[in-house]
Amino acid sequence: MANVMTRLEPDTRAAARGLSDLTIRNLFIIPTIAFLIIFNVFPLLYSLWTSFTDFRASTTAPANWIGLENYRELLSDEFIWRNFTITAKYVLISVSGQVVVGFGLAMLLNRQIPMKGLITTLLLLPMMLSMAVVGLFWKLLYDPSFGIINYFLGLGKFEWLADPQVALYAVAIVDIWMWSPFVMLLSLAGLSAVPKHLYEAAEIDRASSLYTFFRITLPLVAPILMIAIIFRTMEAFKTFDHAYILSSQPTTELIAIRLYKMAFLEWQTGMSSAFAYIVLIMVVAITNIYVKYLNRAKAR
Amino acid sequence: MAEVKTTREVVMNRAAIAAVFVALIVMLTPIYWIASTAFKPRSLATTVPPTVFFEPTLTPFAKLFVRRSQMREPVDQETYDAAPWWEQLIYDDGESVVRNRRSGEITPSGYWDRYKNSLIVSIISTFLAVSMGTLTAYGFSRFKVKGENDWLFFILSTRMLPPVVVAIPMFLMYRTVGLHDTHLGLIILYTAFNLSFSVWIMKGFIDEIPREYEEAALVDGYTRLQAFWKIVLPEALTGIAATAVFCFIIAWNEYAFALMMTNRNAQTAPPYIPSQVGSGLPDWSVIAAGAFLFLLPVAIFTFLLRNHLLRGMSFGAIRK
Incomplete structure (x- = not known):
């Protein structure tokens, strides 16, 4: 790292007085990098090692090197594949739900609405509040006998969380409720950046509103919407908090929940480290795509 | 800029405003439900049909901070009168504050x-x-x-x-x-x-x-x-x-x-x-009171941050 940090072209002559720019830069940047290496990279190297062992943190038995055995076992375990399938389904439902609701809200708000600022802020509240604590109260809302959802929708004693077929949708609905505001916020920014003269031109040409939407609005909002979608995909992939609190059904066992159970309830430390690494590689891949889009959006 | 609005546009705009208000109500109902449950007596927290209008009480907040036990028989009038207002609220709900046997001190709950x-x-x-x-x-x-x-x-x-x-x-x-x-x-x-x-x-x-x-x-x-x-x-x-x-x-x-x-x-x-929501019958009004106090600072901060939310949520990528 030191090698990277030593080259610097002084762009002012202030280097002559006080600390040199080079020193200041290193002083400002290196502690952060070091902190992140010590508390993020180093632990990950450590768990890379444990992923090749049969280590269990609940016993004092020494760890035995077993090579790729954990990875082999995980990748051939059909239950793990089920966790991945559940997660993929969950991500698909919740992200598409968020895009529809969020973008729809943004389209509605992109007009002259009284008290628009206040309404927008109020609509953003769900995403700011604790997912764990608010998620918990959806248990109360979903309750088959006294929950308000069944009451207002007239669903009688509909089982949201106890029915294994429905529970995943119930968890995804909470996610949609929480994070649609995020898609809305980004879409609003995209919509407000569409030049007004394009709409005026379309109106002069007597373009249909459908045509205007698909030929003007959507293409111009697409880059920012894409950022929202990738970011939400990444986050939905990692969902833990409200899913873990709301449901203990095997049909809602997302990857993060399986990983948590494997590591902290079953104490299969070595195996869970290997699992964590598989997840890690997937997350890094999605992050890469995300950052690429971010930079592209910034460049505009 | 003078704009000529067609009847169709006016109708569309009204429909949009109506839709926004409906969406607002739907989106805020879960939050309203937490806040309102925090001010309900235990008996009204899980009623069928749900209680929307009620007389707010501070009982859940009084219960939140102390350890309590169910009372077998009602408290005698003398003790009740001598108790501070928040303890009277707890007595009213058929529970009593757990005190240290020797010092008589109140046992706090884990919340604080x-x-x-x-x-x-x-x-x-x-x-x-x-x-x-x-x-x-x-x-x-x-x-x-x-x-x-x-x-x-x-x-x-x-x-x-x-x-x-x-x-x-x-x-x-x-x-x-x-x-x-x-x-x-x-x-x-x-x-x-x-x-x-x-x-x-x-x-x-x-x-x-x-x-x-x-x-x-x-x-x-x-x-x-x-x-x-x-x-x-x-x-x-x-x-x-x-x-x-x-x-x-x-x-x-x-x-x-x-x-x-x-x-x-x-x-x-x-x-x-x-x-706190274990097996059995959780006291949702007390849990809601705890959640309310926990969520309140963030709700306030959200209003303070409103002009920076976009930048913050997009990691500084989108600034407007």
Whole structure:
């Protein structure tokens, strides 16, 4: 790292007085990098090692090197594949739900609405509040006998969380409720950046509103919407908090929940480290795509 | 600009306004339900049909902070009259405050300790993350760093990891060095978590401050550090405040690390509040009271932050 940090072209002559720019830069940047290496990279190297062992943190038995055995076992375990399938389904439902609701809200708000600022802020509240604590109260809302959802929708004693077929949708609905505001916020920014003269031109040409939407609005909002979608995909992939609190059904066992159970309830430390690494590689891949889009959006 | 509105447009606009209000009601109902349940007596919290209109009471808040037990027989009038108002509320609900047999002192519930832990951990980690983040952001903003984008990507990537992935090795390390279930342990984790966020956001804010300001100061004989301290920091103050509020909210809301890295001593409110809903019949009004006090600061902060939400939620990528 030191090698990277030593080259610097002084762009002012202030280097002559006080600390040199080079020193200041290193002083400002290196502690952060070091902190992140010590508390993020180093632990990950450590768990890379444990992923090749049969280590269990609940016993004092020494760890035995077993090579790729954990990875082999995980990748051939059909239950793990089920966790991945559940997660993929969950991500698909919740992200598409968020895009529809969020973008729809943004389209509605992109007009002259009284008290628009206040309404927008109020609509953003769900995403700011604790997912764990608010998620918990959806248990109360979903309750088959006294929950308000069944009451207002007239669903009688509909089982949201106890029915294994429905529970995943119930968890995804909470996610949609929480994070649609995020898609809305980004879409609003995209919509407000569409030049007004394009709409005026379309109106002069007597373009249909459908045509205007698909030929003007959507293409111009697409880059920012894409950022929202990738970011939400990444986050939905990692969902833990409200899913873990709301449901203990095997049909809602997302990857993060399986990983948590494997590591902290079953104490299969070595195996869970290997699992964590598989997840890690997937997350890094999605992050890469995300950052690429971010930079592209910034460049505009 | 004069606009001629057709009847169709007026109708469309009215329909949009109506739809927005319906959406607003639907989106806010869960939050309203938490807030209203916090002011309901226990008997009204889980009624069929749901109770929407009721006389608000502070009983759930009185119950929230003390340990209570169910009373077999009603309290005698003398004790009731001598009790403070909040204890009378608890008596009214058929429960009594658990007291220490010898000293007669009230036994507090676990809530306040968890709330205090949340405050300690969130405030300290926010302070650390924002101060380190601001310096690093300045470094990246003003100086040439070889492989700048790679470093920034590295910083961001540390934040994208699922908490469980980081928690497995951290748990083992913390256990070895005795940081498990300590405030310091959580503070370190939250600082690391927020540091990458604060570097990215602060870099955006600092990039917006014209370099000419500092260069003028350097010409006037300031050192680089003085220019940073006296010119850049005051200019970046709004950004720093917004970043700090964001970091505080993130740390305050964090659940997974707190669940895995703490048991009792350093446990924060997010894992504690759901643990109150065990088997049996939970007292939802008391849980709602706890949740209400926990969510309230964030709700207030959201209003303070409203102009910075877009930037914060997009890691500084979109500014408007």
